Amino acid sequence: MSVPACTVPLLEVQDLSVEFRTRGGLVRAVEHVSFQVARGETVGVVGESGSGKSVTALALLRILDPSARITSGRAVFGGLDLLAASEAELALQRGREISMIFQNPRTALNPIRPVGRQIGDVLLRHANVTRADVRRRAVELLARVQIPDPERRYAAYPFELSGGMCQRVMIALALACSPALLIADEPTTGLDVTTQATIMDLIRELAGRTRMATILITHDLALAAEHADRIVVMHAGHVVESAPTAALFANPRHPYTAKLIAATPQAAGGLEELAAIPGGLPDLTGELPPCRYHARCERYAPICDGPLPRAEVLPGHVVACAKPI
Amino acid sequence: MTSATFRHVRHVVTENPVTLGAFVLFLLLLLLAVLGPALVPYDPLKTDTVNKLQPPSARHWFGTDQLGRDVLSRVVVATRLDLLIAFSAVTMSFIVGSLAGAAAGMWGGWTERVVSRVTDTIMAFPLFVLAMGIVAALGNTISNVVLATAVINLPFYARMARAEANVRREAGFVEAARLAGNGDVRVLAAHVYPNCLPPMMVQASLNLGWAMLNAAGLAFIGLGVRPPTPEWGILVAEGASFILSGEWWIALFPGLALMVAVFCFNLLGDGLRDIIDPRRRT
Amino acid sequence: MSQTGTRLEVEGLAKRFRVGAGWLHAVDDVSLEIGAGECVGLVGESGCGKSTLVRLITRLLDPSAGRIRFVGQEIGAVPAARFARAPERRLIQMVFQDPTDSLNPRFTAFDAIADPIRRLGDVAHRADIAGRVGVLADMVGLPRELLGRFPHQLSGGQKQRVGIARAIALDPRLLVLDEPTSALDVSVQAVILRLLDDLRRRLGISYLFVSHDLSVVRLLADRVLVMYLGRLVEAGPVADVFAAPRHPYTRALLASVPVPGRRRDAARLRLAGEPRSPIDPAPTVCRFFGRCPDGFERCAREMPELRPVAAGHAVACHLHG
Numbered sequence: 001m002s003v004p005a006c007t008v009p010l011l012e013v014q015d016l017s018v019e020f021r022t023r024g025g026l027v028r029a030v031e032h033v034s035f036q037v038a039r040g041e042t043v044g045v046v047g048e049s050g051s052g053k054s055v056t057a058l059a060l061l062r063i064l065d066p067s068a069r070i071t072s073g074r075a076v077f078g079g080l081d082l083l084a085a086s087e088a089e090l091a092l093q094r095g096r097e098i099s100m101i102f103q104n105p106r107t108a109l110n111p112i113r114p115v116g117r118q119i120g121d122v123l124l125r126h127a128n129v130t131r132a133d134v135r136r137r138a139v140e141l142l143a144r145v146q147i148p149d150p151e152r153r154y155a156a157y158p159f160e161l162s163g164g165m166c167q168r169v170m171i172a173l174a175l176a177c178s179p180a181l182l183i184a185d186e187p188t189t190g191l192d193v194t195t196q197a198t199i200m201d202l203i204r205e206l207a208g209r210t211r212m213a214t215i216l217i218t219h220d221l222a223l224a225a226e227h228a229d230r231i232v233v234m235h236a237g238h239v240v241e242s243a244p245t246a247a248l249f250a251n252p253r254h255p256y257t258a259k260l261i262a263a264t265p266q267a268a269g270g271l272e273e274l275a276a277i278p279g280g281l282p283d284l285t286g287e288l289p290p291c292r293y294h295a296r297c298e299r300y301a302p303i304c305d306g307p308l309p310r311a312e313v314l315p316g317h318v319v320a321c322a323k324p325i
Numbered sequence: 326m327t328s329a330t331f332r333h334v335r336h337v338v339t340e341n342p343v344t345l346g347a348f349v350l351f352l353l354l355l356l357l358a359v360l361g362p363a364l365v366p367y368d369p370l371k372t373d374t375v376n377k378l379q380p381p382s383a384r385h386w387f388g389t390d391q392l393g394r395d396v397l398s399r400v401v402v403a404t405r406l407d408l409l410i411a412f413s414a415v416t417m418s419f420i421v422g423s424l425a426g427a428a429a430g431m432w433g434g435w436t437e438r439v440v441s442r443v444t445d446t447i448m449a450f451p452l453f454v455l456a457m458g459i460v461a462a463l464g465n466t467i468s469n470v471v472l473a474t475a476v477i478n479l480p481f482y483a484r485m486a487r488a489e490a491n492v493r494r495e496a497g498f499v500e501a502a503r504l505a506g507n508g509d510v511r512v513l514a515a516h517v518y519p520n521c522l523p524p525m526m527v528q529a530s531l532n533l534g535w536a537m538l539n540a541a542g543l544a545f546i547g548l549g550v551r552p553p554t555p556e557w558g559i560l561v562a563e564g565a566s567f568i569l570s571g572e573w574w575i576a577l578f579p580g581l582a583l584m585v586a587v588f589c590f591n592l593l594g595d596g597l598r599d600i601i602d603p604r605r606r607t
Numbered sequence: 608m609s610q611t612g613t614r615l616e617v618e619g620l621a622k623r624f625r626v627g628a629g630w631l632h633a634v635d636d637v638s639l640e641i642g643a644g645e646c647v648g649l650v651g652e653s654g655c656g657k658s659t660l661v662r663l664i665t666r667l668l669d670p671s672a673g674r675i676r677f678v679g680q681e682i683g684a685v686p687a688a689r690f691a692r693a694p695e696r697r698l699i700q701m702v703f704q705d706p707t708d709s710l711n712p713r714f715t716a717f718d719a720i721a722d723p724i725r726r727l728g729d730v731a732h733r734a735d736i737a738g739r740v741g742v743l744a745d746m747v748g749l750p751r752e753l754l755g756r757f758p759h760q761l762s763g764g765q766k767q768r769v770g771i772a773r774a775i776a777l778d779p780r781l782l783v784l785d786e787p788t789s790a791l792d793v794s795v796q797a798v799i800l801r802l803l804d805d806l807r808r809r810l811g812i813s814y815l816f817v818s819h820d821l822s823v824v825r826l827l828a829d830r831v832l833v834m835y836l837g838r839l840v841e842a843g844p845v846a847d848v849f850a851a852p853r854h855p856y857t858r859a860l861l862a863s864v865p866v867p868g869r870r871r872d873a874a875r876l877r878l879a880g881e882p883r884s885p886i887d888p889a890p891t892v893c894r895f896f897g898r899c900p901d902g903f904e905r906c907a908r909e910m911p912e913l914r915p916v917a918a919g920h921a922v923a924c925h926l927h928g
Contacts, residue, residue: 048792148880162881163653192652193819194878197863201877219793222822225867249867263793265822266866271804274826277794280762497709500667501719501773504701506726508691519713 009036010213011181016073018059025285029055030237037181040211044228046221050281052237053217057183061100062090096126099174103186105166109158115169116154122176141172145202164195171203178210185217200227222266225249233257236281236292243317253313253324255297291322299323337599347592354586358405367395369402369555378572388574390563396575400582403555410467411537414474419529422482427521430490431513444480452477456539460548470549474536485528489521523602530594534587541583557583614813615641615781620673622659629887633659635837641781646807646814648828648845650821654882656837657817661783664815665701666690678780697727697777704786706766710758716769717754723776743772748802764795775806783815788823800827821864825849833857836885836894839913843920853922855899901926
């Protein structure tokens, strides 16, 4: 078994597929995605732009674009299938049990409402806080995310705060109700590297206190490597590999994973060592072969044209490849 | 026009039924404007008091007016004048307004101050009253109607162009243009200004309808176009006094023509923008 | 092709912007040198002034003080508004960070690359623009059939190649690379970086490689400069600075870079608080004082200057000289 037998996963995603109706045709953005998140665990979902990682996250909370359709799959969270639940049931989960923070914190916050009030909104909606108490609790949360001078910052507007501070406000918003699961969609992209480090440390610290699980979505493999317990690698809407972090880096089994690791500048000794991945993402409209990486793969063989196997090569280490390394 | 441009135009026009409809209608209007006078069954100016105030019939599809003139002929012939006034006014307005606005948005400083004050002054007046004033002051001719309509429309283009240029001036490609040796004027002319055009296209075509209504309005109150010259506004004015006595057709048909033309231009706006904006090219 | 000597010499450069009642010191007393064919990295985070410094060097902006000498010519004295017509204009070019924003949406790839040739090229170049653009496209690995496309029809990597082709169109001597790969996917990054490195060696261009991503700078640059709130705090050979950073800010910067395989709970130099205000900063207080984990009383009464601590390695910090 890939999971210790005594623990039921907090979130289990099985066979999730999402497609979009566009002018150019039907885009199968996400196909047969499966992964698990255990309580208190941090799972990194890594992939390039267009790999479907954000779509997966939005699908879990059912906040996708109206032109999207979830065509298959289950996402069982605490006994509830998120993908089949009604709007009313989901509304209870969002913000209270599952929270999300987004890239570009300044645009994700309401620009014309003071940040303290925005935190207050979440508290009033989900946390049974009285109106009299809401300001105090909001200031408490601002202090918990290490915003200096929280009393004064309660009344600040997003444009008055730096990118790092806005992200802290978003974290406060997300963590206001101590959710069991936090989905962080590129939380540090666009932030300075020192700010990035402090934000990630903050998330880990807060998560540790309440045994909150985190799904960390990022294109930065090194970031995922440093903060995630397990990593799920996605390419063109497919999960190509999923393994505990150390195992993934020590023994990548999917050619794309290996290339991705080799393309990370932090790991490369010199410019010659830095790998490039030829080709680009396949066009996701229209018919696609079972393996969406085969056009870019140097290990391609006729066997790759057949159905794509998904095998657990080691405990907890799943690879979707006909010719794994 | 290169063949690629032509194909793009054709693609835009046929892709959206609304655009297609608007284009066909527009071509029809143009056709009527150009060939109208040659096609009409009756001389629009010829009076025939014996047959005055006839309702629509097989002989006179739109009926006759108080002087026995065929309403259909008058409506069709008026197309040319109305389109001419509207196009001239909007073209003048567009060119002067957008250039001034783009320069103001691009360079700021005194250019911006002057342009802003001028547009603010124009906008401080109720625009129709201003148009009336201009025509009354300069003389009751068609070219002054065109001028007046152009003047009161200036602020829209100036403001829009100024906003667009202001945004574009910080863009990377503007800096790249400077690095490539483009001087200030060339950066504005070749890089910033052409990029301001697509959003202004929609405005321009909405404006065509508006300009037409404006000219019609001025003619309605006796400024600019004088009877017996057929112009939709005058026709509506002449017919207005007969509505109560039951001769509805004299005012209705020119009014309908006006409505159809304005409607057509409004719909055309999106199509025009799609043609101009290269991002719509696939 | 090879030349010796210094190409770019910047001395005491400063740029101040009026903000309300005070002055924002975007760049303050910066001096640096770039040699022929050398790649110098400039790292710093948002608000450190590197964008302003870059615009001063490429003469898109006029300095408030200081000198800029390029191949011996005092280009700092020529106003930015008139620099488009200076003979040095074609010798200093830039590759931008955002390939989408830096290409005119109405220009095809061909037009974008041809623009500098049309404006600044000599007679020989202008006689055969199509030929020259074709050669440039080949040099940057852009398939010639893509030259007729508009930017929105090209991928991120392709757009960036267009930007590079445009920048090298007139054989510049100094190329400023403003975060050239940070907007690109990691799969394309390596290709573009290798292309840039290859072009530098082949054409003998000097690079000023600006980035907030230290791992990338490490791969390309010979020397690196670290900037904080408008001032240079450390400068030296890349290997030295990365192996043995002296300035506390450089150390914090390096410690913040996520590295696969590094133990997560290794002590990290976490920077507390927010940077000091760049508006009317006190001239005798170190800009890093307050956030610096090692600050002491001298840091509050004397601004540290860049002083050498090892061969070619200088630091502006009272802890070191």
